[in-house]
Amino acid sequence: MLKKLSLVLSGAVMCLSLNANAAENWRVWNIHNDGHPNTGAMDLFADMVNTTTAGEVKVEVFHGGVLGSQPDALEQVRLGAIEVGNFNLGPIGPIVKEANLVSLPFIFKSVPQMFRVLDGEAGDIMSKAMADAGILPLAWFDAGARSFYAQKAINTPDDVKGLKIRVMNNNLYTSMISAMGGNPSPMAFSEVQQALKTGVVDGAENNFPSFKNVGHYEVTKNYSMSEHLIIPECICVNTKKFNALSPALQAAVRGAAKGAALYQRAMWSVQSGQARAEVEAAGIKVNEIADKGPFQDAMVKVYDEYLAANPDMKKLVELARATK
Numbered sequence: 001m002l003k004k005l006s007l008v009l010s011g012a013v014m015c016l017s018l019n020a021n022a023a024e025n026w027r028v029w030n031i032h033n034d035g036h037p038n039t040g041a042m043d044l045f046a047d048m049v050n051t052t053t054a055g056e057v058k059v060e061v062f063h064g065g066v067l068g069s070q071p072d073a074l075e076q077v078r079l080g081a082i083e084v085g086n087f088n089l090g091p092i093g094p095i096v097k098e099a100n101l102v103s104l105p106f107i108f109k110s111v112p113q114m115f116r117v118l119d120g121e122a123g124d125i126m127s128k129a130m131a132d133a134g135i136l137p138l139a140w141f142d143a144g145a146r147s148f149y150a151q152k153a154i155n156t157p158d159d160v161k162g163l164k165i166r167v168m169n170n171n172l173y174t175s176m177i178s179a180m181g182g183n184p185s186p187m188a189f190s191e192v193q194q195a196l197k198t199g200v201v202d203g204a205e206n207n208f209p210s211f212k213n214v215g216h217y218e219v220t221k222n223y224s225m226s227e228h229l230i231i232p233e234c235i236c237v238n239t240k241k242f243n244a245l246s247p248a249l250q251a252a253v254r255g256a257a258k259g260a261a262l263y264q265r266a267m268w269s270v271q272s273g274q275a276r277a278e279v280e281a282a283g284i285k286v287n288e289i290a291d292k293g294p295f296q297d298a299m300v301k302v303y304d305e306y307l308a309a310n311p312d313m314k315k316l317v318e319l320a321r322a323t324k
Helices: 002-013 037-052 070-079 097-103 111-118 121-132 171-179 189-198 208-213 239-243 247-281 293-298 300-309 311-322
Strands: 024-029 057-062 084-088 135-141 146-150 164-167 183-186 203-206 222-229 233-238 285-287
Touching: 024 037, 024 070, 037 057, 037 084, 037 233, 037 247, 057 247, 070 084, 070 135, 070 233, 084 135, 097 121, 097 171, 097 311, 111 121, 121 135, 121 311, 135 239, 135 247, 164 171, 164 189, 171 183, 171 300, 189 203, 203 222, 208 247, 233 239, 233 247, 239 247, 247 285, 293 300, 300 311
Parallel strands: 024 057, 024 084, 164 183, 164 203, 222 285
Antiparallel strands: 084 233, 135 233, 146 203, 146 222
């Protein structure tokens, strides 16, 4: 599938007249390791850029967060020290207010609806704001729905009370946990496994592939399907670096990103199901939550406080909620 997609997109873009004067060497940051859908997708992105630009833009991907933590890499892409990153939008919210739309708990009805929001007016507003901040999104990746995992089952908001829950560094996530009576513990993703193992935190929240691929299932017992957040990831490029390219090279890079995103979404669908099956086979209890209403009710305070402090976000919230 990877070869076929690469060849199709290569043929579509190679007819462009590329700028012979451009000569760019780009580094790409990726936190994920081998076996993760995003790792294969970012390798495909690099292959397609290298091919479709005829070497005018040369891309090298660095996996496993070797170029720094996500906050560090995000700042480096903004500054242009690293050209491209595969980022979760959660940590972008504190930098770009509009990106916080995707971090509002239960804002999306489903993953397909989330993509329809991003492909509409709300997505255009968010993308422009990100580009103005130096982080231009080229394409959106699927990151599934995030749910809680801990030693105990979490079936209602009351089950979160008193628990120390690791979250990404965003005030909306800390407010979400606090609204349920829990103790939010922002920390780097690389620190979570040891924190779970030693009891520094009681639980965390993430999607099935991440839960499985980094071994968090080895140090916990329950995965509870709250699906409280549906947060996409992006292929983001430094705005100035991208704008400095010729129109033909820009089209080639965008085409490669969109092709990589199509591949990633297909692989995500397959691997998410596989990851769930594997952690269940390893002894993890997956708790289906039939009624998410109590969780959603607990978030009313989060929305009220956030929109009171950020009234200009009301339009984005309304656009997201109105999207079928």
